[in-house]
Amino acid sequence: MLDPQQxxxxxxxxxxxxxxxxxxxxxxxxxxxxxxxxxxxxxxxxMAEIFVPANLPKSRALFYRSPDHKKTKxxxxxxxxxxxxxxxxxFFGFAAFSSELxxxxxxxxxxxxxxxxxxxxxxxxxxxxxxxxxxxxxxQAIGSFAAANSDEKNQFLAYLLxxxxxL
Amino acid sequence: xxxxxxxxxxVGQLLKQKLPKAEVAxxxxxxxxxxxxQPSFYIYVVFRSSPSRDELRQTNTLVDQLRTWLGQKxxxxxxxFSFITEKDEKxxxx
Numbered sequence: 001m002l003d004p005q006q007x008x009x010x011x012x013x014x015x016x017x018x019x020x021x022x023x024x025x026x027x028x029x030x031x032x033x034x035x036x037x038x039x040x041x042x043x044x045x046x047m048a049e050i051f052v053p054a055n056l057p058k059s060r061a062l063f064y065r066s067p068d069h070k071k072t073k074x075x076x077x078x079x080x081x082x083x084x085x086x087x088x089x090x091f092f093g094f095a096a097f098s099s100e101l102x103x104x105x106x107x108x109x110x111x112x113x114x115x116x117x118x119x120x121x122x123x124x125x126x127x128x129x130x131x132x133x134x135x136x137x138x139x140q141a142i143g144s145f146a147a148a149n150s151d152e153k154n155q156f157l158a159y160l161l162x163x164x165x166x167l
Numbered sequence: 168x169x170x171x172x173x174x175x176x177x178v179g180q181l182l183k184q185k186l187p188k189a190e191v192a193x194x195x196x197x198x199x200x201x202x203x204x205q206p207s208f209y210i211y212v213v214f215r216s217s218p219s220r221d222e223l224r225q226t227n228t229l230v231d232q233l234r235t236w237l238g239q240k241x242x243x244x245x246x247x248f249s250f251i252t253e254k255d256e257k258x259x260x261x
């Protein structure tokens with residue numbers, strides 16, 4: 001499994017690029033992409049560790065590889081809402097996830113969108129401060145997730161994997 | 168659906184609460200689809216001078232607050248925030 005902290009450290013090095021003059025756009029774009037992947041791999045690791053015992057490495061690997069970027073973003077949009085949509089509200093039996101998990105969900109959406117622009121929009125330009133903020137946002141998102149209640153995290157991750165299918 | 172002007176005014180209020188010392192030069196709000204084609208708001212906040220990194224960390228709950236406000240109006244569009252200083256904006260436009 002990729003270590004999210006190492007990815008964050010790398011993103012920080014890229015965003016802080018200490019050379020003289022304005023940092024190259026390619027380096028700042030890589031910083032944003034790396035920061036996003038730090039959050040994504042943290043999520044993949046959490047899914048594998050929470051749902052599969054450590055003595056089943058192949059099953060863990062399958063869970064680790066299961067999240068899809070687009071679906072995870074769509075589902076994070078729904079879980080970041082306060083109050084939740086009626087479908088999720090009625091399924092979970094509460095009005096909204098905690099502020100820690102909402103912050104995580106909304107930051108995930110923001111970072112994925114920014115990463116998309118950095119990786120695919122040739123005309124997009126960002127400042128060093130914006131790249132640094134993306135790294136700060138990723139760091140905060142991972143911290144918010146870690147601080148959330150474990151039962152709530154379990155439900156949050158299960159939804160990201162499977163969503164709620166109508167009965 | 169919420170209008171651009173109304174959203175811009177709400178963002179201004181939220182920024183005053185979150186970053187009371189920051190000097191905001193301009194707030195641009197655009198309605199456009201995101202990478203998945205979903206209708207969204209792109210909110211571009213331009214500061215006269217750079218707020219500190221600690222101050223900017225206070226902005227991570229802005230999306231949550233604005234989404235709650237939009238949701239109360241039946242608007243589900245996601246607000247994508249971006250912060251920049253006038254100096255950086257000028258440099259990037261060259």
